Amino acid sequence: MIDEKVMELYKASNNFGAFLEMDLEVLNEGEVKYTLNIKEKHLATPIAAHGGVVAGLIDGTLGVAALSIAGKNNKVVSTVELHVNYLKPVVLDDQLVAIGKVISAGKSLIYVEASVTNQNDVLVAKASGTFNAYPAEKAFEHYKGPQK
Template sequence: MDLNQLGKEVLKAQPFSQYLGMELLSAGEEGVELALKVRPEFYQHLGVVHGGVIAALMDNALTFAGGLVLGPEVLTVEFKLNFLRPAKGERLLARSKVVQAGKRLAVVQGEIYSEEPEPRLVALGQGTIAKV
C-alpha cells in the first residue's frame, strides 16, 4: 500500500479529524500536506480562525509525518506551536516533515498557511512523535 492511501485510511478512521473536515493532500518522502476548509463555526469573536482549530491541524500534520518513518501506530508526545498572524480565508494548508527519527521517536516540524487570496504563513510548530 502506498503512503497516500495508508494516510487517507488513517485519517478516515479519526472521528475528530473527520468532524473538522481534514483532508490529506499528499504523504511521501518529502513530508505531508493536509488541508482544512474553514467553516464559520471555526472563527472566534474577532473574526479569525480559533487557535484550537489551528492546533488540531498542526497536531495531525506532525503526527502524520512522524508516522511516515515510524509506522501508522503513533501518538504525539509533545508539540509547540507559534502563532505568527491571525488566520483568515477559506482554507488552511499544513505542511510537515521529519527532522530526525530513531526507532521509537521522531522530531517533526510543520507550517500552516491560510489561503486568503494568497497563501500566508500563520503558524509554525515542532513536535515529538512516538511509536506505540
C-alpha cells in the same frame, strides 16, 4: 515505502480530522500536506478562528508525517510534545495549507516540523512536535470500523 494499511486505518478512524474537515495528502515518506478551509464552525470570534483549530490542523499534520515513517514498521504514533507559534490571525474563509516534514526519526521518537500558510501564501503558524512510535495493534485492537 509507506505502509498503506496503517495509513488507511488511520484515515478511517480519524474522527477529529473529519470533524474539522481536514483533507490529507501524503507528499513523500515523512512529508504530508493537510488543507483546511476555515468555516463559521471554526471561529472563536465573529471573524477569527480558534487557536485550537489551528493546533488541531498542526498536530494532525505533524502526526501523519511521523506516521508515514513509523507505519513502515507497523507502528502508529502519539504526540509527546507540541509547540505552536501563531504568527498571524486566521480568519473566516481562509484556506490553510499545512506542510509537515520529519526532521529526525529514531526507534521510538520522531521529531517533525510544520508550517501553515493561507491562500495568499502568508505564513500564519510554525510548529514542531515529538511523537512516540508504538505497535499499531495497541491502537487498533478495539477499532470496529467507521462509526455512524
